[in-house]
Amino acid sequence: MQKPQGFAKVIIVLTTITAAVMELLDTTIVNVALNQIAGNLGATIEDIAWVITSYAIANVIIIPMTGFLGEYFGRKNYYLGSMILFGIASYFCGMSESLWELVLWRFFQGIGGGALLSTSQAILFDAFEVEDRPIAAGFFGMGIILGPSLGPVLGGYFVDNYAWNDIFYVNIPVCILATILTIVFIDRKEGEGKNRKNMEIDYIGIALLTLGIGNLQYILEKGESENWFESRTINTMAGLCAVGLIGFIWRELTTEHPVINLKIFKNKVFAMSTIFNLVSGFGLFTSVFIYPIMVQRINGLSSTETGLSLMYPTLLGVFLFPMIAKYLSMGGKPIPVMGVGICIFVVFGFIGGSATPEMGRWDFFPMHLLRMMGVAMLQMPLINQAVAGLKPSEYPAGIALSNMIRQLGGAFGIAVANNYATHRAAQHRTDLLANIQAENPWFQQRIQGLTQNMLQKTGDFVKSGEAAYRQLDAMVNKQAYYLAYLDTFRLVSVVFLCILPFLWLLRAPKKTKEELEKIMKASEEAH
Template sequence: MRRPETMNDAFEASRSNKWAIALTVMLPTFIEVMDTSVVNVSLPHIQGSLNAGVDESTWVLTSYLVSNAIIIPITGWLASVFGRKRYLIFSVVIFTLSSLFCGAAPSLEVLILCRILQGLGGGGLQPLSQAILLESFSPKEHGIAMAAFGMGVVLAPILGPVLGGWITDNWSWRWVFYINLPAGILALFLVVLFIQDPPYLRRTQFRMDTWGLFLLTVGLGCLQIVLDKGEREDWFNSHFIVVLSIAAALSLVLFVIVELNAEHPVVNLRVLRDRSFAAGTVIMFFGFFCLFGSIVLLPLYLQQLMGYTALWAGLVLGPGGFASFFIMPVVGVLLKKGVKPRYLLSIGLVATALSTWMMSGFNLEADFYTVAWPRFVQGFGMGLFFVPLAAAAYVNISREEMGNASGIFNLLRNLGGSFGVAFSTTVLSQRSQLHQTHLSEYITPFNAAFQTYFDQVCSWLQMNQPQASCPTGGLVMTYREVLRQASMLAFNDTFLLLAIATLSLLALMPLLKKSARPFGWKEGVH
C-alpha cells in the first residue's frame, strides 16, 4: 500500500501532462459519442443482413441509448468505489470488446445484447472525461478544458452519419463497429500511461444504494424507450407508451425522494443546490433540446424533399462542425483572459437562434450554399454555447464532487437531445398533416390557380409520359406536390419554434451567479 504523499505526488505529476491526458480521455469519448449516431444510416443494411423487421432493427439504437443513459449519472459513484483509473480502463475494455462482438454478431438478438454491453461500457466515458479534464486543468484553464471536451462532443454526432454512410456503402455495416477497435486499443494504452487516481477517491467505501440504483434504472430505461419509440407508436394513443410513461414518471419521482434522503446516494443530487450548476444543467438541457431538434430535421429535409443522398446530407452538416471546432479553442482562450462566460454564452444563444430562424426560411428551391450557411452559423453559436456554459456551471464545484456533477450534467445534456428529437419529429408530423388538410381545400375545379396548374401538368404528361393519362396522372402529380409543400411548411414551422425556444434561454442568464472563486483562483488542498 503506497503512502498518501506518494499518491499525491503521482497524481500531481500526472496533471503536468494535461494535454496528453486531454487526448487520452477525448479519444474514446469521441468514438463513444459518435456511436450514438453512426449506426443510424446503417439500419437498412443491418435489417436486410440479419433478416429483421423495421421495428426490430431500431432496437439496435434504443438498446444502446437506454444502457448509456443508465450508466452516465452513476459514473461518479462507480469511479469513487472502484477507482477512476480502474473504472476508466474497464469502460474502455468493455466498449472495445463489445464493438468487436457487435461487428461479428450472427443474429439481431446477439447484436442487441452486444449493443447493451457497448452502452454500459461507453456510458461512463463522457462524464469521466469531463471530470478528469476539469481536474487536470487549473480553474483558470477550465474554459480551455471544456473547449477540448466540446470539440469531441459536438463534432462526433455530426460526423457520425457521414462516416457511417461512407463505411456502409463502401465496406459493410459491420465495419461501423470494427473501426472502434484501433481507437479503443490506443485509448487503453494511453489510459495506463497517463491517467492517475485522485487520492481522495480511494477512501470511498462500497455502499450499495439498492433502491436508488433500481429506481434510476427503471426510470431512465422507460423514459428513453418512450422518447425513442413514442412517435412511431403514436404517443399516448399506445397502451405500451402510456404504461412506460407512468413507470418512468413514478420511478424518477421516487428516485429523487430516495436520493435526497439517502446517507450514501448513488447520485448525489445535493450538488444542484449550487445555483450556477443547477442553472447550467437546465440551460444545457434546453440548449441540446434545440440543437438536436434542428440537427435531426435538416437531413430529413434534404433527403426527403431535396433528393440529397445520405452522404451529401451529412456534408451539409459539416460546416457547422468545422465552425465549432475552430471557435471553441478561441472561446477557451477568452475565458482564460477573464471574459465573463455569461457574455459569450448570450452571444452563442443569439447566433444559434439566428441560424435556426434562417432554416425556417428554407424552400423547395434552396441550393447547397443556402442550406449550409445556417449550419455554419449554428456551429459558431454552439461553440460559444457549450464551452462558457460548462465553465460557468462547474466553477463552484469542488474536486470531490466533480465526478458526480459531471454525471448529472452529461445526463441532462443527453436527455435534452432525446427530448428535442422527439419534440421535433412529433411537431413535424402534426404540422405536416395540418398543412396538408389546409392545402387540400384548394384542390377544386373552382380554384383558378389549381386549374391552371393542373392544365400545365397534363400538358407536361402528354409530352413526356403519354402512358400516364389525365386526369388520373395529373391528380397524382398534384397530390404529390401538395405533400411536398405541406412538408416544407411543417419544416418551416418546426425550425421557427426551435429558434424561439433557443432565444428564450436568454431569460435564464441571470441565474448563472458570479463565481465564488473566479477564473485564476488557485486551487488549494480540500
C-alpha cells in the same frame, strides 16, 4: 498531487477527447445505415429503431452513476473497463446476425460508452489547474460537437462504399490505442478505489434510477411511433417512469449512501445550468436531426453529401472553442458569451426556417457555420459554469448529471421535433388541399399538364389521369413536409428565446484568490 505536464498532458487531452468523440459519434453514426441494417437482418423499419433506442437508454441510465462507480472501482480502473467493454461490444455489434442480437450488444456498448463521456471530462479537468479549467472545458466542448456531427459523415461513407458492419469495427483500433495510452499516461489519484470497503452500494437507488430513466428514454424515443398516450405500452411506461423517478429522488435524499448526490441541486447556479444544458442538448441534437431528413427528402442530397455539409462547418467551428476558452481563462465573463451564443442560435433557427428546396450542399454552409458559432459560445462556458459553484468533491456528480441532462435534452428535442413536424405537416397538407378545387384555374392547368405528360408515356387516358392525381398528391405531401421542417427550425429559435431572460440566474459568486487556492488544494485531494 502534481498536474501532468508537457507531452503527458497532451496525451491525456487527446485520449479523453477521442473517447468522448467516439461515444457521441456512435449516437448518430447508425442513423444513415438503418435501411441497410434492416435489409441485411430482415427487420422492419420500426423494429430497427431499437438499434438507436437501446444505445440511448443504456447511455442515459449509466451516465449519472459514473461518479459513484468511478469512486467505487477507482476512476482509472472504471475508465479502462468501460473502454474495453465499449470495444468488445462494438466488435459483437458488427458480428451480429439478427436484430435482437445487435440490439443487445448496442445496449452493452451504451453502458461502456456512458462512462467514457463523464469520466473523460473528469480526468481532463483534473489535468488542469482550477484557473485553467475553461481551457479544459474548451477541449471537451470540441468533442461534444465533433461526435454527433461526424457520425453521419462516417456512417454515410461506410454505407456507400463498404458494409454497415464497418461502422462498428472502426471503434476497435481507437479503443485499443486509447486503452494503451490510458494505462501508460493517466495516473491513479492518491487513495483511488481504496474506500470501497467503506462504501455501500445503493442497489435500491440504482434499480429506481434504471426504472425511471430507462422508461423515460423509451417514451421519448418511441412515443411518436406508438401514438403517445393513445398506446397502452406508453401509458404503462409513463406510470413506471413516474414511480421510478419519484422513488429515486426520495431514496437519494434520504439514504446515507446515495448513488447520485442530488443535494447539489441546492446550488442555484448548478440547478439553473441543468436547464440550459437541457436546452443546449435540445438545440444541438434537434438541428442535426431535422436537417438531414429535410435535405434528403426535399433537396435530394445523398447520405454522404448530407454528412459533408455538416462536417465542414463543424471543423471550422471547432477553432472557436480554444479561442473562447482562452478568453474565459483570462478572466472573461461567461454570461455575455452565452447570451451571444443563444442569440446566434435564435438567428440560426429563423435562417433555417427560410431554406428553399433549390438550395444545394454549399448553400447551407453559412447557416451551419452560424450554428457552430452558437454551439461553441453557449456550450463552452456552460461546461465550466455547471461546476463553477460546486465543491471539488461534488464535481463527479455534477459532471455526470450535466451530461445526462444534455443527453435527455437531445432525446426530448428529437421527440418534440418529430412530433411537431408530423402534426405541422398534417396541418399544412390540409391548408394546401383547400386550394385544390375544380374551379381553381391553377389546379386545372396543373392537372392537365401532368395528365398529358403521363399520357405520352402510357397512352391510356384513364390511367394517366389517375397517375396525375397520385403525382399531385405526392407533390402536396412533399410541400407539406417541407413547410413543417421550416416550422421546426423556427421552433428551435422560440425555445432559445424563452430561456434568454434566465441567463442572469447563472451568475456564480466571484471567488477570491484565497478561495481559489483552497479549491485547487481540495481538488487535488478530492476522490
